[in-house]
Amino acid sequence: MKRLMTATLTSLCLAPVAQAEVTRVGFATEPYPPFATLDASGELQGWEVDITRAVCDAAELECEIVTTSWDGLIPALTGDKLDVIAASLSITDQRRETIAFSDKYYQTPAALAGAKGDDLKTTSGGLAGKTLGVQSASIHQAYAQVHFPESILREYQTQDDANQDLFAGRLDATLADRLIIEQFLDSKEGQLCCEMQATVTQDQETLGEGIGFGVRQADDALRERLNEGIAEIRANGTYDEITARYFDFDIYGEPDT
Amino acid sequence: MNYRDMSMAELLALAPPGWGGVLLDGLWLSLQVAGGGYLLGLLIGMAGAAGKLSGGPVIRDLLTCYTTVIRAVPELVLILLVYFAMPEALSHLLAMVGLGEVEIGPFAAGIVVIALVQGAYATEVMRGAIRAIPYGQIEAAYSLGMSTAKTFRRITLPAMLPGALPGLSNLWLIATKDTALLAVVGFTELTLAARQAAGATKHHLLFLCAAGVLYLLVSLVSNLLFKVLERRATRGLSHG
Amino acid sequence: MVESRLPLHRLGLIAAAGVAVTLMALQMRWDWLLDYHDAILGGLWLTLILLVTTSVAGFLLAIPLGLVQAAGPRPLAWLARCFCTLIRGTPLLLQIWLLYYGLGSLFPYLPGIRESWLWPYLIEAWPYAFAALTLSFAGYEGEVMRGAFAGVPRGELEAARSLGMHPLTILRRIWLPRAVQRVLPTLNGELVIQLKATPLVATIAALDTYAVFGRIRQETYLVYEPLLLMALIYLVLAGLITLAFSFLERSWSRRSAGD
Numbered sequence: 001m002k003r004l005m006t007a008t009l010t011s012l013c014l015a016p017v018a019q020a021e022v023t024r025v026g027f028a029t030e031p032y033p034p035f036a037t038l039d040a041s042g043e044l045q046g047w048e049v050d051i052t053r054a055v056c057d058a059a060e061l062e063c064e065i066v067t068t069s070w071d072g073l074i075p076a077l078t079g080d081k082l083d084v085i086a087a088s089l090s091i092t093d094q095r096r097e098t099i100a101f102s103d104k105y106y107q108t109p110a111a112l113a114g115a116k117g118d119d120l121k122t123t124s125g126g127l128a129g130k131t132l133g134v135q136s137a138s139i140h141q142a143y144a145q146v147h148f149p150e151s152i153l154r155e156y157q158t159q160d161d162a163n164q165d166l167f168a169g170r171l172d173a174t175l176a177d178r179l180i181i182e183q184f185l186d187s188k189e190g191q192l193c194c195e196m197q198a199t200v201t202q203d204q205e206t207l208g209e210g211i212g213f214g215v216r217q218a219d220d221a222l223r224e225r226l227n228e229g230i231a232e233i234r235a236n237g238t239y240d241e242i243t244a245r246y247f248d249f250d251i252y253g254e255p256d257t
Numbered sequence: 258m259n260y261r262d263m264s265m266a267e268l269l270a271l272a273p274p275g276w277g278g279v280l281l282d283g284l285w286l287s288l289q290v291a292g293g294g295y296l297l298g299l300l301i302g303m304a305g306a307a308g309k310l311s312g313g314p315v316i317r318d319l320l321t322c323y324t325t326v327i328r329a330v331p332e333l334v335l336i337l338l339v340y341f342a343m344p345e346a347l348s349h350l351l352a353m354v355g356l357g358e359v360e361i362g363p364f365a366a367g368i369v370v371i372a373l374v375q376g377a378y379a380t381e382v383m384r385g386a387i388r389a390i391p392y393g394q395i396e397a398a399y400s401l402g403m404s405t406a407k408t409f410r411r412i413t414l415p416a417m418l419p420g421a422l423p424g425l426s427n428l429w430l431i432a433t434k435d436t437a438l439l440a441v442v443g444f445t446e447l448t449l450a451a452r453q454a455a456g457a458t459k460h461h462l463l464f465l466c467a468a469g470v471l472y473l474l475v476s477l478v479s480n481l482l483f484k485v486l487e488r489r490a491t492r493g494l495s496h497g
Numbered sequence: 498m499v500e501s502r503l504p505l506h507r508l509g510l511i512a513a514a515g516v517a518v519t520l521m522a523l524q525m526r527w528d529w530l531l532d533y534h535d536a537i538l539g540g541l542w543l544t545l546i547l548l549v550t551t552s553v554a555g556f557l558l559a560i561p562l563g564l565v566q567a568a569g570p571r572p573l574a575w576l577a578r579c580f581c582t583l584i585r586g587t588p589l590l591l592q593i594w595l596l597y598y599g600l601g602s603l604f605p606y607l608p609g610i611r612e613s614w615l616w617p618y619l620i621e622a623w624p625y626a627f628a629a630l631t632l633s634f635a636g637y638e639g640e641v642m643r644g645a646f647a648g649v650p651r652g653e654l655e656a657a658r659s660l661g662m663h664p665l666t667i668l669r670r671i672w673l674p675r676a677v678q679r680v681l682p683t684l685n686g687e688l689v690i691q692l693k694a695t696p697l698v699a700t701i702a703a704l705d706t707y708a709v710f711g712r713i714r715q716e717t718y719l720v721y722e723p724l725l726l727m728a729l730i731y732l733v734l735a736g737l738i739t740l741a742f743s744f745l746e747r748s749w750s751r752r753s754a755g756d
Contacts, residue, residue, distance in 0.1 A: 039457075040273035081344070168605065170604075342725075462595070465591060
């Protein structure tokens with residue numbers, strides 16, 4: 001009996017990683033509409049999911065979608081639980097010290113949402129004394145720390161939590177990806193409480209160079225194949241076709257940044 | 258999906274677009290992790306109690322370190338350690354002896370953490386229960402020529418059960434509730450399932466309360482079952 | 498104790514632990530401590546404040562909860578029991594989320610709430626953390642207090658009653674002190690459990706020790722060091738609680754022995 005339990009235990013946790021050709025692509029478990037959300041049947045859906053599948057097809061990779069918590073993604077990648085991160089991860093120099101990035105596959109500006117009727121400015125001092133919600137360890141937190149030092153910063157585990165608290169009135173504003181903000185403002189709750197206050201000027205230092213797939217630094221071959229995949233779906237129209245299903249404008253941003 | 262105009266019954270329906278199925282899936286996962294962790298924890302507890310009672314001084318000291326550390330460090334921190342740090346450390350060790358890498362998924366990590374925590378508490382519960390057995394009973398078994406294993410199975414185990422059951426039933430309840438902490442590493446057990454349903458539908462109160470009711474049912478049913486077990490285990494003892 | 502407290506094998510174990518700690522200190526990266534030590538101290542402060550205030554408030558709440566269950570009128574006893582069952586039957590994380598996000602989702606539909614005097618507190622995270630941890634401690638300790646009240650020998654209470662003592666005086670002078678004396682040995686464990694529950698507040702944007710180390714992990718991408726230090730901090734805190742209690746118990750028993 002005891003030996004049986006030990007055997008199951010070993011097979012359960014110490015199973016050697018299968019050296020199959022499957023590429024494990026990690027998404028965050030937390031909902032991030034319209035990029036990646038779990039629906040009621042437990043399936044991941046959204047623009048980023050579709051794009052990732054298309055890139056995998058174009059690069060002839062057999063991809064398997066794995067979900068893990070947002071703050072566990074990079075440790076999971078370096079710890080070899082994942083091969084690729086596809087969770088709207090911004091390309092920043094700080095992250096480059098730990099992981100490598102593919103070319104960008106989209107880039108959207110940051111925007112500030114606040115209660116209706118408030119007149120919030122993203123200029124220096126415009127948020128003095130205001131409570132500002134950001135996602136913990138996101139580029140928007142980095143931006144806020146540099147550009148709005150006089151605001152009261154609150155860190156949330158997910159942007160969804162921050163939106164929820166903006167709706168509840170616990171926050172004066174939240175700074176996030178413009179698309180995420182628009183998505184929230186389109187929802188019933190968003191329409192009820194809030195409006196877009198301003199966009200911020202691009203700052204490569206904190207806001208990064210766009211969104212790319214994260215891979216391990218040693219995985220040059222995988223990175224190359226992902227880049228080829230991105231280039232191919234950009235060229236053959238698949239990218240625009242998928243984008244048209246979710247957005248009414250091109251979210252790729254400026255070419256060659 | 259317009260969730261705001263849906264009725265409560267529609268929101269909790271088992272089939273999508275209702276989220277009831279997601280909650281039940283989460284509950285099933287929670288119970289699996291709790292059950293696996295609990296059983297493993299019992300084994301650790303038995304071994305630990307045996308080691309503390311009849312092991313050498315080194316084993317006793319090491320076991321004391323184990324129970325002290327596990328009972329002092331928050332489960333949340335232990336989960337992070339097992340999920341992120343342990344696989345890396347193990348992989349390094351295995352690489353040194355030329356073996357492959359290991360991977361610990363959230364499911365296995367959950368079971369390991371719960372087993373480690375349960376094992377530490379179960380060690381103390383069982384040690385206390387075994388020490389409460391009159392030593393003459395065990396001596397008598399040995400003098401009849403019973404082997405150690407047989408003595409354990411036929412004398413020690415049944416004799417300690419009545420004393421250990423209340424503590425063990427309490428541990429099972431702790432195990433079911435500790436699974437909720439796995440939500441923090443993104444494992445979609447019942448609590449995170451409820452949070453996802455709440456986030457998608459914006460019906461926060463409804464889904465968090467629904468999950469609460471499910472947990473409560475689990476604990477009430479478990480209480481009943483353990484009461485029955487206790488009555489069986491103490492049968493015949495009350496005359497003494 | 499017959500044998501010496503430091504037999505050979507224990508010296509060996511201590512030496513092994515010493516070597517391990519030295520290796521960790523020398524081989525691992527600790528330079529981030531300079532950048533983050535203010536944040537860590539801040540987190541530690543919140544953890545300690547939460548631990549102390551919620552334990553005290555929770556214990557004060559547990560006294561009536563236990564008393565009512567042991568000797569109160571039926572409906573009150575039933576209510577108290579329901580409360581304890583609810584708290585003990587559901588995970589604390591769920592309770593915290595229910596309080597914070599569940600209540601928060603109602604705010605927009607409650608007109609006038611933003612003008613009320615409560616609003617400055619409702620927008621902060623700590624009141625919810627305080628409330629959830631206090632209620633949790635009260636729920637578990639209320640059950641313990643029920644047993645403690647019921648376990649005080651009837652004879653002592655009857656003796657007091659026959660001396661003509663007022664029921665409130667009996668409660669204050671005999672019943673409560675005797676019950677508290679009975680739970681004191683278990684309080685140490687309950688406090689350590691409460692300490693281990695505090696990291697859950699990090700999920701509602703409160704910056705406690707756990708949350709600070711979470712940020713350190715995300716910003717430095719170090720796998721082992723922050724986790725190990727965080728575990729060590731909680732270990733030391735739990736050790737301090739236990740030390741304080743054994744000191745209290747020793748001085749308590751010395752005092753009662755001297756009587």
